[in-house]
Amino acid sequence: MINLLILPIIIPLFTAIFLIFLTKYVMVQRWVSTISLLGTISSAFILLHTVHQDGIQTLNLGSWPAPFGITLVSDMLSALLVTTASVIALCCLIYSFKSIGEGRERYYYYAVFQFLLVGINGAFTTGDIFNLFVFFEVMLMSSYVLLVIGGTKIQLRESIKYILVNVISSALFVITVAYLYSVVGSLNMADISVRISQIHQPGIITVIAILFLIVFGLKGAIFPLYFWLPGSYYAPPAPILAMFGALLTKVGVYSILRTYTLFFYHDPGYTHQILGVLAVLTIIAGIIGAIAFWDVKKIIIYNIIIAVGVITFGISVMTKESLTGSVFYLIHDMIMKAALFLLVGIITTIAGTSNLRKISGLIKFYPALGWIFFIASLSLAGIPPLSGFVGKLLIVKGGFEEHQYVGAAVVLMSSLFVLYSVIKIFLNGFWGKPLDELKDSRAPIKMMIAPAAFLLAIAIFYGLGSEYVYSYISQASDVLTNPAIYIDAVLKE
Amino acid sequence: MKKNDVILQTVTNVVAFMIILFSLQVFFSGHYHPGGGFIGGLMTSGAIVLLLLAYDIKTVASIIPIDYKILIGIGLFFAVGTGAGSLFFNVPFLTHAFNHFDLPLLGETSLHTAVLFDTGVYLVVIGVTMTIIQTIGESE
Numbered sequence: 001m002i003n004l005l006i007l008p009i010i011i012p013l014f015t016a017i018f019l020i021f022l023t024k025y026v027m028v029q030r031w032v033s034t035i036s037l038l039g040t041i042s043s044a045f046i047l048l049h050t051v052h053q054d055g056i057q058t059l060n061l062g063s064w065p066a067p068f069g070i071t072l073v074s075d076m077l078s079a080l081l082v083t084t085a086s087v088i089a090l091c092c093l094i095y096s097f098k099s100i101g102e103g104r105e106r107y108y109y110y111a112v113f114q115f116l117l118v119g120i121n122g123a124f125t126t127g128d129i130f131n132l133f134v135f136f137e138v139m140l141m142s143s144y145v146l147l148v149i150g151g152t153k154i155q156l157r158e159s160i161k162y163i164l165v166n167v168i169s170s171a172l173f174v175i176t177v178a179y180l181y182s183v184v185g186s187l188n189m190a191d192i193s194v195r196i197s198q199i200h201q202p203g204i205i206t207v208i209a210i211l212f213l214i215v216f217g218l219k220g221a222i223f224p225l226y227f228w229l230p231g232s233y234y235a236p237p238a239p240i241l242a243m244f245g246a247l248l249t250k251v252g253v254y255s256i257l258r259t260y261t262l263f264f265y266h267d268p269g270y271t272h273q274i275l276g277v278l279a280v281l282t283i284i285a286g287i288i289g290a291i292a293f294w295d296v297k298k299i300i301i302y303n304i305i306i307a308v309g310v311i312t313f314g315i316s317v318m319t320k321e322s323l324t325g326s327v328f329y330l331i332h333d334m335i336m337k338a339a340l341f342l343l344v345g346i347i348t349t350i351a352g353t354s355n356l357r358k359i360s361g362l363i364k365f366y367p368a369l370g371w372i373f374f375i376a377s378l379s380l381a382g383i384p385p386l387s388g389f390v391g392k393l394l395i396v397k398g399g400f401e402e403h404q405y406v407g408a409a410v411v412l413m414s415s416l417f418v419l420y421s422v423i424k425i426f427l428n429g430f431w432g433k434p435l436d437e438l439k440d441s442r443a444p445i446k447m448m449i450a451p452a453a454f455l456l457a458i459a460i461f462y463g464l465g466s467e468y469v470y471s472y473i474s475q476a477s478d479v480l481t482n483p484a485i486y487i488d489a490v491l492k493e
Numbered sequence: 494m495k496k497n498d499v500i501l502q503t504v505t506n507v508v509a510f511m512i513i514l515f516s517l518q519v520f521f522s523g524h525y526h527p528g529g530g531f532i533g534g535l536m537t538s539g540a541i542v543l544l545l546l547a548y549d550i551k552t553v554a555s556i557i558p559i560d561y562k563i564l565i566g567i568g569l570f571f572a573v574g575t576g577a578g579s580l581f582f583n584v585p586f587l588t589h590a591f592n593h594f595d596l597p598l599l600g601e602t603s604l605h606t607a608v609l610f611d612t613g614v615y616l617v618v619i620g621v622t623m624t625i626i627q628t629i630g631e632s633e
Contacts, residue, residue: 003579006586013573020566062587 004050005057005074007043008082008121011036016114026105030097033110037090040117044083051079052472056479056489058127066491067191073127073490076476077327081124081254084331087458088246088338089117091451095342096239098447099349104149112149116142116243123251127490129180130187132255133173136219140166143248146240147232158235165228169218176211183208190490193262193483201266209264209271213256213278220252222312223281226305230289233301238345241297245304246338250330253311257326260315261480268318276316280407282309283414290421294356296344296429299421300337303380306414307333313407314395322398324477328469329391332462336380336387339455340422343373346448347429356425361434369445370430372453377426379459381419387463388415390470498547505547512540520615521608530611534618541623550630561627565620572613575606 015036022028051057057074060066074082093113100109119139126132144166148159181187183204184195196205217225233244256275264271286309289302311333314326344354346369351359363370375386382388392415399408462469479485513536520533544553576587591605 002583003586010573010577010586014577017566017569017573020569021563059585061585062589063585 002059004043004047005059005072005079005125008040008047008086009118009125011040011043012114012117012121016111016118019111019114020108023106023108023111026102029105029110033093033114034090036114037086037093037117040121041083041086041090044079044086044121047074048076048079048083048472051076052475056486058490067186067188070131071127071188071190071490072125073189073486074125075479075486075489076472077254077257077479078124080327080331080472080476081250081334082121084334085117085120085124085247088334088455089113089243091338091342091455092239092242092246095242095345095448095451098444099238099345101150107149108145109149112142112145113243116146116247118142120247120251124254127189128187129177129189129192133170133177136173136251137170139248139251140170143244146243147236150237152235155235158232161228162232165218169215172211172218173215176208176215179204179211180208188490189258189262190487193487194491196263197266201264205264206267206270209260209267210274212259212264213271213275216252216255216259217278218252220249220256220312221282221305221308223278223285223309226282226285226308229305230298230301233304234297238341238348242338242341242345245301245341246334249304249308250334253308253330256312257315257323257330257480261318261323262483262486265318265483272316272318275312276404276407279309279313279316280410282306282312283410285309287414287417291417295354296347296356296359296425297354299356299425300340300344303340303418303421304337306418307337310392310395310411310414313411314391314398317395317398317402317404317407318481319398319402320477320481321394321401323480324470324474325391325394325396325398327391327473327476327480328394328466329388331473332379332387332391332459335455335459335462336376339376339452339459340380342448342452342455343369343376344425346445346452347373347425349448350445351429351435356428359429359435360432361430363430364434366445368453369449370426372449372456373430374426375460376452376456377419377422379456379463380422382415383419385463387459387466389463390466502547505543509540509543512543513537516540520611523611524605524607530614531618534615535622537615538619538622538626541619542626545626545630550627561620561623563620565617565624568613568616568618568620570613571616572610575610575613578606 015033019029019032022032047057051074059072061070061072116139119135119142122135123132123139126135144159144163147162148155180192184192186192186195214225221229233241236244260272260275283306286302286305290299290306293299293302307329311326311330314322314329347359347362348354350362350366353359379386379388382392392411396408396411399411516533516536519528519536520530523529523533541553541557544556579586579588589606591603593601593603596602
C-alpha cells in the first residue's frame with residue numbers, strides 16, 4: 001500500500017477529530033485514544049520494517065510529481081523517530097489517565113494530545129521545507145494548549161513567554177524560508193539540495209544556514225537560545241512535560257540534523273564549526289544548571305539541554321561515526337527523558353513538592369520506584385551495558401578522530417556531571433530518613449509507574465541489543481553522510 | 494432609558510441575508526475566480542457577527558442552533574476525509590478527482606472533490622471564528 005508512510009500522521013489526526021465530538025465521555029476518550037495510538041505504533045513499525053527492507057519510501061501527495069508537489073519522505077532516520085515518538089506518546093497517555101485530572105480531560109486534553117503527535121510525526125516525515133514549517137506550527141499550537149490547559153497561575157505566566165518566543169522564531173522561520181526560496185527557487189528539500197550543490201553554496205546560502213541554525217536552535221534549545229526552556233517546561237504537569245521534554249526539542253535537533261546534512265554540507269569549515277562551538281557551550285550551560293538546582297524537575301530539564309548539546313556536537317563533526325552516534329544518542333535520549341520525567345512526576349506526586357531538600361527516604365516505602373529511578377540514572381549517564389553508552393562512545397570517538405579534542409573531552413566530562421546531578425536526586429530523595437507523612441499516605445502509583453518501567457525496559461533492550469539496533473541506525477546515517485541517496489529516492493532520476 | 498434599535502435590526506435582517514448569499518457565491522466560484530473556502534467562511538461568520546451586534550447572543554443562538562465546536566469537528570472531518578478517500582483507491586493521499594455530470598436544471602457541470610475539501614475549510618473557518626467570538630463575548 002503506497003500510503004503506508006502517511007498512516008502515522010493521519011491515524012492520530014482522525015482520532016483527534018473524532019475526540020472533539022466526545023469531550024463529555026472521559027472513559028470513551030481514553031479507550032479511543034489508546035486504541036488509536038496502538039494502531040499508530042503498529043503502522044510505524046510496519047513502516048520501519050518496510051524502510052529496512054526496501055530502502056527510502058516516498059509519497060507524492062496528490063499524485064503531483066516530486067519537486068512540484070509536497071513529498072513525504074520516510075528514510076530510516078525519520079521512520080525510527082516516528083516509531084519512538086509514537087511509543088513515547090502511548091506511555092505518556094497511559095500515565096496521564098491517573099494523573100491529569102478530569103477537569104483537563106473534559107477540555108479537549110486527549111484531542112490536543114493527538115494533534116501534538118500529528119505535528120511531531122509530520123515534522124519527522126515531511127520532505128518539503130514549508131510543509132515542515134506547517135507541521136512545526138501544528139505541533140507548537142498543540143503545545144501552547146497543553147502548556148496552558150488547567151489555567152493555574154504559573155502555567156499562564158510561562159505560556160505567555162513560551163508563545164512569545166515561539167511566535168518570533170516561527171516568523172524568523174518564514175523569513176528564512178523566503179530567503180532560501182528567493183535564492184534557489186524551490187521548496188522541496190531534495191530539489192533544494194541539488195540546486196545548492198549546483199551553485200556551490202555562495203555566501204548568501206551560508207547566511208541562510210546560520211539563520212536556520214538560529215530558528216531550529218530556538219526550537220531545540222541550543223546555547224544562547226535556550227533561555228525560555230527551563231521556565232516554560234517547569235509549568236505543565238508531568239505527562240505533558242514528558243512529551244515536551246522527550247519530543248519537542250528533538251524535532252528542532254532533527255531539523256538541524258536534516259538541514260546540515262542535506263543542504264549545507266559544502267562549507268563545513270564555517271557553519272559546522274559554529275555549530276560545534278555552540279554545542280560545547282550548550283553542554284556547559286546545561287551542566288551548570290543541572291548541578292546548581294535543588295529541584296528535581298529543574299535538574300532533569302537542564303539535562304535536556306546537555307543532551308541537545310551532545311547530539312549537535314555529533315552533527316558538527318560530520319563523520320559517519322559521529323552521525324551514527326548522534327542518531328543513537330537522539331533515540332536513547334528521547335526514551336530516557338520521557339521515562340525520567342514520568343518518574344519525577346511520580347516522585348513529586350508522592351512527596352507533594354519538587355524541592356529536593358524536602359524529600360527523603362522514599363525507598364523505604366517505594367522500593368520499586370527507587371531502583372527503577374536508579375537504573376534510569378545510570379542509563380542516562382551512559383554506563384556501559386545501558387542505552388546511553390554506544391551513542392556517546394561513537395560521538396566521542398568521532399570527535400577525537402577529527403582532532404576536536406576540546407569538544408570530545410567536554411562530551412566525556414558531561415557524562416560525569418549528568419551522573420552527579422541525577423544521583424544527587426537518588427541519594428537525597430530516596431536514601432536518608434523517611435519522611436513522617438509518607439507512612440500513611442500511600443499514593444496509588446501502579447498505573448503511573450507501569451509506563452515509566454516500560455520505557456526503561458525499552459531503553460535497557462536498546463542498550464543490550466545495540467548490535468541488533470545498529471543495522472537500523474547505520475542505515476539511517478548512510479543517508480546523512482551521503483545525501484545523494486535521499487535525492488535519488490525523491491527525484492527518481 | 495431603553496434604547497431602540499429598530500433601524501439596525503431591520504437593516505440587519507436584509508443585509509445579513511445578502512452577505513450570506515455573497516459568501517456562498519464567493520465560496521463556489523473559488524476554483525475559477527478569486528475566492529474559496531477561507532474567505533467564504535469568514536464572510537458567512539461576518540454575517541452572523543452582524544446578527545450578534547443587532548441582537549444578543551441568546552437570540553442568535555436560538556436562530557442558529559449550532560454548537561460551533563462541533564462544526565469545527567465536522568469541517569475537519571470533511572477536509573481530512575476527502576484526502577483519506579484516496580486511500581481506498583490506492584492512490585497517494587489528497588489525490589483529487591473530477592468529472593462532468595449532467596445535472597437537472599444546472600445542465601452540464603464539472604464536479605470536483607476539491608469542493609468537498611473546501612467545504613471542510615469553510616465549516617472550520619466559521620466554527621473557529623464563531624467559537625472565538627462567542628467565548629470572548631460570553632465570558633465576564
